[in-house]
Amino acid sequence: MNELPSFDANLEQEFGLINPVMPYLRQDRIPHIWCPGCGIGTTVNCFARALTDSGMDLDKVAIVSGIGCTGRVAGYMNLDSFHTTHGRAIPFATGLKLANPGMKVVVYSGDGDLTAIGGNHFVHAARRNMDLMVVCVNNFTYGMTGGQVAPTTPVGPSQTTMPYGNFENPFNLPFLADACGAVYVARWTVYHVKQLAKALLEGLHKKGFVFIEAMSPCPTLYSRRNRLGDGVDQLKYYKEKSVIRNGADTKEVGIAYQGEIVVGKFVDRDRPTWLDSMNEHYGKVFGDRFTPYGVTDGQE
Amino acid sequence: MHADPKGVLTGIHFIDGDHAACEGALAAGCRFVAGYPITPSTEVVERFASRIPLVGGVFIQMEDEIASSIAILGGAWAGKKVMTVTSGPGLSLMMEHIGLAVITETPCVIVDVQRGGPSTGLPTLPAQADMMQVKWGSHGDYEIIALSPNSPQECFDLMIKAFNLAETYRVPVFFMMDEVVGHMTERVAIPAPEAIDIVDRKWTTKKPGEYQVYMPGEDQVPEMVKAGDGYRIHVTGLTHDERGYPAMNPVAQDKLVKRLIGKIRDHREEIVDVREDGVEGADIVVVSFGITSRVAQAAVEQARTRGVKVGHLRLVITWPFPVTRITQLAESAKAFVVPELNMGQMVLEVERAVAGRAAVISIGHAGGTVHEPITILNRIMEAAQ
Numbered sequence: 001m002n003e004l005p006s007f008d009a010n011l012e013q014e015f016g017l018i019n020p021v022m023p024y025l026r027q028d029r030i031p032h033i034w035c036p037g038c039g040i041g042t043t044v045n046c047f048a049r050a051l052t053d054s055g056m057d058l059d060k061v062a063i064v065s066g067i068g069c070t071g072r073v074a075g076y077m078n079l080d081s082f083h084t085t086h087g088r089a090i091p092f093a094t095g096l097k098l099a100n101p102g103m104k105v106v107v108y109s110g111d112g113d114l115t116a117i118g119g120n121h122f123v124h125a126a127r128r129n130m131d132l133m134v135v136c137v138n139n140f141t142y143g144m145t146g147g148q149v150a151p152t153t154p155v156g157p158s159q160t161t162m163p164y165g166n167f168e169n170p171f172n173l174p175f176l177a178d179a180c181g182a183v184y185v186a187r188w189t190v191y192h193v194k195q196l197a198k199a200l201l202e203g204l205h206k207k208g209f210v211f212i213e214a215m216s217p218c219p220t221l222y223s224r225r226n227r228l229g230d231g232v233d234q235l236k237y238y239k240e241k242s243v244i245r246n247g248a249d250t251k252e253v254g255i256a257y258q259g260e261i262v263v264g265k266f267v268d269r270d271r272p273t274w275l276d277s278m279n280e281h282y283g284k285v286f287g288d289r290f291t292p293y294g295v296t297d298g299q300e
Numbered sequence: 301m302h303a304d305p306k307g308v309l310t311g312i313h314f315i316d317g318d319h320a321a322c323e324g325a326l327a328a329g330c331r332f333v334a335g336y337p338i339t340p341s342t343e344v345v346e347r348f349a350s351r352i353p354l355v356g357g358v359f360i361q362m363e364d365e366i367a368s369s370i371a372i373l374g375g376a377w378a379g380k381k382v383m384t385v386t387s388g389p390g391l392s393l394m395m396e397h398i399g400l401a402v403i404t405e406t407p408c409v410i411v412d413v414q415r416g417g418p419s420t421g422l423p424t425l426p427a428q429a430d431m432m433q434v435k436w437g438s439h440g441d442y443e444i445i446a447l448s449p450n451s452p453q454e455c456f457d458l459m460i461k462a463f464n465l466a467e468t469y470r471v472p473v474f475f476m477m478d479e480v481v482g483h484m485t486e487r488v489a490i491p492a493p494e495a496i497d498i499v500d501r502k503w504t505t506k507k508p509g510e511y512q513v514y515m516p517g518e519d520q521v522p523e524m525v526k527a528g529d530g531y532r533i534h535v536t537g538l539t540h541d542e543r544g545y546p547a548m549n550p551v552a553q554d555k556l557v558k559r560l561i562g563k564i565r566d567h568r569e570e571i572v573d574v575r576e577d578g579v580e581g582a583d584i585v586v587v588s589f590g591i592t593s594r595v596a597q598a599a600v601e602q603a604r605t606r607g608v609k610v611g612h613l614r615l616v617i618t619w620p621f622p623v624t625r626i627t628q629l630a631e632s633a634k635a636f637v638v639p640e641l642n643m644g645q646m647v648l649e650v651e652r653a654v655a656g657r658a659a660v661i662s663i664g665h666a667g668g669t670v671h672e673p674i675t676i677l678n679r680i681m682e683a684a685q
Binding site for chain 1: 396530532543546
């Protein structure tokens with residue numbers, strides 16, 4: 001994408017040189033802010049491909065982010081996009097979804113945003129089976145603020161606020177999502193672009209609380225501080241230490257420092273969404289007096 | 301336009317302020333509420349939860365007030381008229397999203413049924429001590445609108461006004477009740493839908509491609525669209541340009557913040573709403589709002605029987621403050637007496653407007669109950685001497 005100075009319709013027509021994800025990006029906001037070697041852009045590429053393959057009306061897809069490096073994703077996607085406050089993308093998305101159930105609402109944010117400051121919203125949205133797809137780009141650190149310890153940081157590596165190495169136990173995010181009731185839980189790394197794109201595609205079509213963890217390098221802060229090399233070195237780590245285990249027990253997929261990464265689709269089940277439950281329940285309580293909410297034309 | 305009949309419970313009711321506020325919101329067209337239980341406000345959302353299934357809309361009890369205060373912003377961008385309801389401790393948690401609502405210009409109504417504080421304070425007893433918090437509580441520079449009803453009837457009537465103002469100016473509007481107004485039961489007359497004037501959202505008529513999400517109109521307020529209509533909008537809490545794109549530089553900051561403040565300050569004279577009783581030519585002007593205005597009225601009437609030329613100015617809209625009117629009255633009045641259920645908040649605004657031309661007497665009260673009329677009467681009599 002960087003080789004192309006700007007979007008040029010002629011180039012596309014004559015040479016087919018346009019990156020297929022370009023129409024999904026706000027061209028007038030490129031270049032993006034992400035560092036060389038960062039994996040967030042790779043996840044965006046996968047997401048754009050998933051959108052292409054989904055065949056969805058993109059006017060009916062909204063993306064909501066919180067704050068942080070991944071929080072900037074909303075600003076680059078050519079969708080209805082909302083860049084909200086730190087940790088609160090999920091409750092904003094909940095309001096958006098409930099007030100216009102015809103929308104497909106995607107929450108796209110980082111590990112610190114979603115699971116530290118936003119942890120309470122995460123567990124409750126999963127419990128309610130709110131119909132949201134939550135994509136968590138996990139780089140084990142707070143990138144935007146300069147490399148502080150996150151709830152996902154494995155025990156061992158140094159962070160600016162754990163200067164002698166992290167001694168806090170991290171979250172196992174797929175286990176958390178599973179335990180709270182998510183209907184779809186998958187983890188891939190940015191090495192696994194095909195699998196990640198496929199998971200995102202499945203997630204877009206899945207009804208209910210979908211959680212997809214995308215592990216991504218932070219070469220500028222996490223890797224450099226811990227002498228783990230650059231972005232490519234982290235991709236090599238993902239390649240060498242990843243084990244695909246679809247259907248794995250999420251209890252068993254925690255990640256140790258530079259240790260084995262279990263990837264795959266761990267959970268895929270069906271449960272009524274919050275709105276489906278509400279409609280069904282009120283249908284029973286009120287009978288014909290109740291008009292099911294949000295199921296007629298997707299607009300009300 | 302007129303109210304949607306589905307939400308209007310036309311007739312004569314005997315209900316408390318919390319219930320009346322809920323009916324006001326339904327009549328105003330509110331169809332999405334996110335809330336979290338907190339005394340003494342909970343009855344508002346309880347009634348909404350019970351009424352909304354057959355009106356058509358959604359209530360959700362969120363996991364906390366932080367979530368409630370941003371869920372409604374999502375709801376507004378999806379096209380609904382929205383409200384959340386709380387009291388002091390919950391209001392404190394909502395502060396960040398007041399700022400988000402301001403900078404993203406998201407119309408919403410936030411009900412604060414005030415109780416004694418600080419902190420957990422007096423959950424079941426009244427205060428009017430959040431008046432400065434709603435004005436200044438979120439970080440950064442901004443303006444909001446606040447209304448102060450003094451009866452269940454006004455909880456209904458002014459709630460419609462609150463929604464209309466939120467839509468007109470695309471700003472968070474605070475509905476500043478207190479425990480007594482919330483829990484007192486009185487006659488409430490709900491008119492027919494066609495007698496209720498509703499301001500619709502300022503929807504754009506422009507097409508995608510022509511429309512810019514933060515291009516202000518002549519009134520400094522941009523037109524709005526909702527998610528899902530094909531405009532592919534970007535909305536951010538960062539300082540932004542007319543396209544909604546982050547623009548983090550002093551020029552964009554100056555332009556945006558000045559407009560956010562200007563759209564309220566420049567319309568202050570249209571927004572302010574005071575009810576006056578004998579203030580013209582009065583020696584003493586009592587300035588009050590909310591429940592305190594009812595106690596103050598009793599004191600004013602007693603003072604008049606004792607020959608004092610005393611007027612009563614009630615702030616129906618507390619923010620923006622009616623600076624111009626108070627300044628006019630300060631030309632002739634000898635003293636302003638300001639009772640409020642706090643240790644002196646709105647009195648600071650009175651002092652600012654009076655600017656030393658008359659005495660300003662604060663009658664603070666730490667909350668937990670209302671003033672005794674005699675307390676206010678005594679201060680009026682002192683001021684008159």
